[in-house]
Amino acid sequence: MLILSRKVNEKIMIGDDISIAIIDIQGDHIRIGVDAPKTVKIFRQEVFDAIRLENKAAVASAPVFPEFNFGVKREPL
16 A cells, blocks of 8 residues: 655646545545546445445345346255
């Protein structure tokens, strides 16, 4: 892990087209701005984790129409 110190209005560059700017610091809260191409997905960690759990649950669930299994072999419920 790379650890950097930045002040308000300073930025960190990731590659050629992603920048992270320090917008505001108040106590133990820091506001940051992320400038990246629209093709780059950006999530807070807790949202990212929730999406991953939801995706895992969807894969593990039984098909909505069991008679159409689309070649997926699953254990009977």
